[in-house]
Amino acid sequence: MLRAVVHAFGDPRKVISLEEVERTAPGPGAVEIRIRRAAINPSDLIPVTGAYRSRTTLPFVPGFEGVGEVTRLGEGVTGLAAGQRVLPIGTSGLWQEYLVRPAERCFAVPDDLSDDQAAMAYVNPLTAFRLIDAVKTHFGTTSGQRIGVTAAASAIGRMLLALLADAGFRPVALVRSAATAARLGETFDGEIVVQSTLLLDGVLDAVGGASGDALFRQMRPGGAFIQYGALSGAQLDPALVMIRREEVAFSFLWLRNWVHSAPRAAIEAAFAGSFAGIRAGILGSAVDSVFSLPDLPAALARQDDPSRAGKVLLAP
Numbered sequence: 001m002l003r004a005v006v007h008a009f010g011d012p013r014k015v016i017s018l019e020e021v022e023r024t025a026p027g028p029g030a031v032e033i034r035i036r037r038a039a040i041n042p043s044d045l046i047p048v049t050g051a052y053r054s055r056t057t058l059p060f061v062p063g064f065e066g067v068g069e070v071t072r073l074g075e076g077v078t079g080l081a082a083g084q085r086v087l088p089i090g091t092s093g094l095w096q097e098y099l100v101r102p103a104e105r106c107f108a109v110p111d112d113l114s115d116d117q118a119a120m121a122y123v124n125p126l127t128a129f130r131l132i133d134a135v136k137t138h139f140g141t142t143s144g145q146r147i148g149v150t151a152a153a154s155a156i157g158r159m160l161l162a163l164l165a166d167a168g169f170r171p172v173a174l175v176r177s178a179a180t181a182a183r184l185g186e187t188f189d190g191e192i193v194v195q196s197t198l199l200l201d202g203v204l205d206a207v208g209g210a211s212g213d214a215l216f217r218q219m220r221p222g223g224a225f226i227q228y229g230a231l232s233g234a235q236l237d238p239a240l241v242m243i244r245r246e247e248v249a250f251s252f253l254w255l256r257n258w259v260h261s262a263p264r265a266a267i268e269a270a271f272a273g274s275f276a277g278i279r280a281g282i283l284g285s286a287v288d289s290v291f292s293l294p295d296l297p298a299a300l301a302r303q304d305d306p307s308r309a310g311k312v313l314l315a316p
Contacts, residue, residue, distance in 0.1 A: 003096030009050030
């Protein structure tokens, strides 16, 4: 079978290679899955650069999100059947034709969702749910607190804007350009701000770095700043966070931490919410293009293209 593999950290377009390897039979409690679609997300590429090398073991196959079809069952597996579509979660490895994963880490996909929709039902929707829960926990009751969302025109940014409004908060879309603001304004009728620091009650930040520091300095006392990504390649300034530690609650949300600690029933409930949100048009993501695995270099180039208008998917 064909797989993408990382043998050394660096620029994803230079260090991710393709190689042929033998398929592995599933052991007891595991299943083999033929991957039908896999998403390319920033969270897939950042570990390739070595940003998280302390918890990333080489070599590894990238890809945290996708959908596949069960092809073989290991001994003792119940509740799954050959031919059933599932979302395999918990670790990377989906950028390959076949994957072996513990059955307990696989979640059934409803028949009415397409492969493209199912392939994007995990990372962004479940991260968005955890972020909204964190904001609710911090403030206790919602009374129109202004919550800024960085990278607001991204797929998860749009989800957060909708979910915050639905929860009773006042979402503020934070974007980098007037052109992005104009595009976002076609579907979002709330407050959109271009490259500005505001007095906000809360921030859900996917960027970090200098822009995150600027927002953190302007937070209202009693607010919450939750970072869930580092698109800038940098975290917030630890000294700044320490200076304001009595005024602003800072936390970093890792979806993987929740996934590895939550009961299976809680994860199933989260997926049910994700599937419902996709059907309702709230949690779906646009697809820019679909590439075969041998065309991975072109897929990675498209991922970096500023004109990209949606998710890039792989069809191994």
